[in-house]
Amino acid sequence: MNNYLPLSIISLGILAFATLMLVIAPGIEMARPEPPAGLRPYTAEEQRGRDVYVSMGCLYCHSQQPRAPEQAPDGERGWGRPSVSADYFYDSPHQLGTMRTGPDLLNVGARLPSESWHLTHLYQPRAIFDWSIMPAYPFLFEVKAKAEEGDVVVALPPGFAPAEGVVVASQEALDLTAYLLSLDRTYPAPEDGIRDDGYRPRGDAE
Amino acid sequence: MVTMGLLLALSFVVSLLALAFLIWAISNKQVAPDQHDARVIFEPGDEGHVDSGETATSRPYHFDTVRSGIDAVSTRPVAVLLIAATVWLVIGSVFGLVASLKLHWPDWLSDHAALTFGRVRTLHLNLVIYGWLSQVGIAAMIWVLPRIFHTPLRAPRLPLIGAALWNAAVLLGAIAIANGWTDGEEWLEIPWQLDLVLALAGVFFMVPLIKTTLARQVHHIYVTGWYFLAGILWFPCLFVIANLPYVHSGVEEATVNWWFAHNVLGLWLTPIGVGTAYYFIPKIIGKPVFSYAVSLIGFWGLALFYSQVGIHHLIGGPVPTWVATLSVVHSVMMFIPVIAVAINQHITVGQNLWALKESLPLRFIAFGALMYTMASFQGSIEALRSVNSVTHFTHYTVGHAHLGAYAFVTITMFGAVYHMLPRMTGRVFRWPALINAHFWLVVIGFAIYFFGLSIGGWLQGLAMLDGTRPFSESVILTKPYLEARSVGGALMTLGHLVFAFNVASILLPQRVPESVRTVPAE
Numbered sequence: 001m002n003n004y005l006p007l008s009i010i011s012l013g014i015l016a017f018a019t020l021m022l023v024i025a026p027g028i029e030m031a032r033p034e035p036p037a038g039l040r041p042y043t044a045e046e047q048r049g050r051d052v053y054v055s056m057g058c059l060y061c062h063s064q065q066p067r068a069p070e071q072a073p074d075g076e077r078g079w080g081r082p083s084v085s086a087d088y089f090y091d092s093p094h095q096l097g098t099m100r101t102g103p104d105l106l107n108v109g110a111r112l113p114s115e116s117w118h119l120t121h122l123y124q125p126r127a128i129f130d131w132s133i134m135p136a137y138p139f140l141f142e143v144k145a146k147a148e149e150g151d152v153v154v155a156l157p158p159g160f161a162p163a164e165g166v167v168v169a170s171q172e173a174l175d176l177t178a179y180l181l182s183l184d185r186t187y188p189a190p191e192d193g194i195r196d197d198g199y200r201p202r203g204d205a206e
Numbered sequence: 207m208v209t210m211g212l213l214l215a216l217s218f219v220v221s222l223l224a225l226a227f228l229i230w231a232i233s234n235k236q237v238a239p240d241q242h243d244a245r246v247i248f249e250p251g252d253e254g255h256v257d258s259g260e261t262a263t264s265r266p267y268h269f270d271t272v273r274s275g276i277d278a279v280s281t282r283p284v285a286v287l288l289i290a291a292t293v294w295l296v297i298g299s300v301f302g303l304v305a306s307l308k309l310h311w312p313d314w315l316s317d318h319a320a321l322t323f324g325r326v327r328t329l330h331l332n333l334v335i336y337g338w339l340s341q342v343g344i345a346a347m348i349w350v351l352p353r354i355f356h357t358p359l360r361a362p363r364l365p366l367i368g369a370a371l372w373n374a375a376v377l378l379g380a381i382a383i384a385n386g387w388t389d390g391e392e393w394l395e396i397p398w399q400l401d402l403v404l405a406l407a408g409v410f411f412m413v414p415l416i417k418t419t420l421a422r423q424v425h426h427i428y429v430t431g432w433y434f435l436a437g438i439l440w441f442p443c444l445f446v447i448a449n450l451p452y453v454h455s456g457v458e459e460a461t462v463n464w465w466f467a468h469n470v471l472g473l474w475l476t477p478i479g480v481g482t483a484y485y486f487i488p489k490i491i492g493k494p495v496f497s498y499a500v501s502l503i504g505f506w507g508l509a510l511f512y513s514q515v516g517i518h519h520l521i522g523g524p525v526p527t528w529v530a531t532l533s534v535v536h537s538v539m540m541f542i543p544v545i546a547v548a549i550n551q552h553i554t555v556g557q558n559l560w561a562l563k564e565s566l567p568l569r570f571i572a573f574g575a576l577m578y579t580m581a582s583f584q585g586s587i588e589a590l591r592s593v594n595s596v597t598h599f600t601h602y603t604v605g606h607a608h609l610g611a612y613a614f615v616t617i618t619m620f621g622a623v624y625h626m627l628p629r630m631t632g633r634v635f636r637w638p639a640l641i642n643a644h645f646w647l648v649v650i651g652f653a654i655y656f657f658g659l660s661i662g663g664w665l666q667g668l669a670m671l672d673g674t675r676p677f678s679e680s681v682i683l684t685k686p687y688l689e690a691r692s693v694g695g696a697l698m699t700l701g702h703l704v705f706a707f708n709v710a711s712i713l714l715p716q717r718v719p720e721s722v723r724t725v726p727a728e
Contacts, residue, residue: 002425002426002427003427004416004419004420004427004435007427007432007435007436008435008436008439010509011436011439011440011509012439012440012443014509014510014513015440015443015444015469015473015509015513017217017220017513018465018469018513018514019447019465021213021217021514021529021532022461022464022465022514022516022517022529022532022533023458023461023462023465025213025529026458026461026517026525026526026529027458027461029526030456030457030458030525030526031458054388054390055386055387055388055390056319056322056324056325056386057322057323057324057325057327057328057388058324059324059390059392060323060324060327060328060392061323061324063599065522065523065524067522067523068522071522071595072522072595072670072671073671073672073673076673077673077677082524083523083524084524085456085457085524085525087524088456088457088460088524089456090456091455091456091459092454092455092456092459093389093390093391093459094391094455094456094457094459094460094463095390096457096460096520096523096524097599098392098519098598098599098603099599099600099603100599100600100670100680101309101601101681102681103677125312126312126313129678131678131681131682132312132681133309133310133312133681133685133688134312135308135312135316135322135323135324136312136313136316137316137319137322138316138317139317139318139319194524194525194526195523195524195525195527196520196521196522196523196524196525196526196527196530197527198521198522198527198530198531198591199522199591199595
């Protein structure tokens with residue numbers, strides 16, 4: 001190896017080949033003109049909530065990609081059916097995640113449909129689960145002497161409520177909760193849905 | 207899906223054919239890296255002598271005028287990059303430690319959005335990757351490439367401009383992330399507007415290195431040069447494509463994300479670490495690497511296989527089966543280049559264990575090189591579907607990531623820094639015991655960190671796979687292991703403070719009695 005130019009060209013050629021295999025080919029295969037029936041776009045409020053989800057870094061502890069029953073008991077835990085690429089039609093940036101320090105959230109809106117529950121849980125997760133290690137988000141809430149008209153008051157068990165006044169959800173907390181409640185991919189998976197079927201027993205594949 | 211099966215087979219066959227061709231070419235002397243070429247790193251008189259001399263008690267190092275002319279030009283940009291990198295290492299480690307503590311003290315520092323776990327963890331990652339590792343890597347390139355090309359660095363002012371831009375972008379990126387302005391994908395959080403500045407800074411690093419390459423005074427490009435020169439082409443391509451705004455979306459964005467993130471490890475940090483080890487190990491020992499021909503297989507094997515492993519981060523996810531399988535297959539194929547590098551580096555060290563006593567930097571570098579082998583073997587096994595089902599989504603993966611990026615690359619770079627600084631300044635380290643203390647702090651700290659997360663993560667994975675156990679069990683059982691990780695992380699951070707002190711102590715003007723100063727020329 002005595003020449004710079006061949007070294008550069010071959011190195012870049014190999015990277016281009018890898019890009020073709022890992023990005024371009026699967027990208028073409030997964031490209032869809034239409035979202036699946038049953039998936040609706042995020043509302044403005046839900047999209048704002050999704051931005052809060054992204055900016056708080058929820059991704060680093062919560063995945064959004066239930067596994068197939070052959071691989072893991074995600075369905076039994078109520079996390080939903082195995083997701084397919086079309087389920088993420090409206091998602092950017094993607095939030096598939098690589099950690100389950102907390103549970104999968106792709107169907108959390110279907111599993112935990114109460115706004116009040118989520119607000120309490122976001123304000124102080126340990127008010128609901130004493131074993132939880134999820135961060136509390138007190139800065140998404142405001143402590144007021146008295147709730148004003150239109151305020152959403154957070155229900156808190158004794159010991160977690162402030163000594164005086166009430167805890168009121170900020171717009172960000174309400175948006176985030178709206179996003180969490182919108183996470184619901186319980187509609188049937190499209191017939192031509194694409195996902196990694198590598199755990200399916202042999203002979204069952206096609 | 208016959209076509210997709212064909213694509214998968216095609217990719218694998220192409221890589222295998224390329225490797226077979228390479229082996230044929232080597233054995234038929236089509237490309238002839240003979241053992242003689244491995245000696246290009248030595249100046250006349252260097253070979254056969256240990257290149258130590260970091261402390262007042264060790265033998266003064268050989269210092270010829272040609273070499274000092276080369277080093278003198280590189281010293282300024284290297285010093286600037288090293289100082290900045292060290293500052294980011296310390297800040298980045300503190301954020302890492304805070305993030306670790308927050309996982310078992312969830313109500314600690316929870317009053318401000320900037321200090322929430324999701325942001326602190328992200329600050330840690332971006333500061334150590336872009337602030338520390340990338341800059342110390344570029345510093346090593348600026349130091350080593352002119353030496354192996356026997357010519358001074360060209361355009362030595364450009365890296366100074368590059369460093370100013372790069373550090374401004376890293377600082378602004380950190381402020382952006384702390385305030386919730388993020389692109390929202392792992393390893394790509396810095397807003398794309400600031401990524402433009404990073405990319406521009408990269409040009410200021412690349413141009414002098416390429417100009418130096420084209421002006422080289424030796425015919426042969428030493429193996430370290432292959433890794434470094436390919437790395438400075440690969441990384442900009444990856445970085446720019448992955449950060450393009452408004453182009454990627456949905457699951458396609460996820461494949462871009464992991465194509466990028468794993469290639470940052472494989473085609474940027476690994477070339478930095480392996481290239482550095484390939485230069486300093488034989489240089490310090492004073493003997494060429496064990497088998498120079500094998501190093502070709504290590505390099506091209508890395509390029510062919512590592513570039514296609516990224517989608518193993520999406521195994522069992524909403525991606526086509528064939529692309530996940532493709533990445534699993536290539537992950538396993540990584541055994542080939544890793545064994546090739548291992549043969550060269552470990553046998554060279556193993557035949558010269560005496561040198562570990564002579565040279566403190568070599569201890570770091572030899573340890574780091576060993577960890578490259580470990581991390582890669584672990585990664586290949588972790589990509590297997592059966593193993594991945596347990597370890598994916600758990601803290602086990604975090605342990606693995608640190609085995610690669612920390613125990614391998616970071617510790618290798620510590621050694622390189624300790625070797626470069628005395629030659630840059632013409633001074634010695636006044637407190638060699640502190641270098642030793644640094645070594646043991648980070649090695650012991652890392653061992654606690656790694657075994658804590660690996661055991662805890664594995665148990666966490668088993669608990670999550672068992673449908674009869676509630677999810678809460680997988681959280682509760684990891685807590686003691688997360689605490690152990692904080693202990694390990696605290697020792698590592700303490701080690702970094704010692705490292706920063708050592709760097710400062712040799713760079714700052716010192717009042718030393720005339721008798722202990724090294725005499726550069728003999």
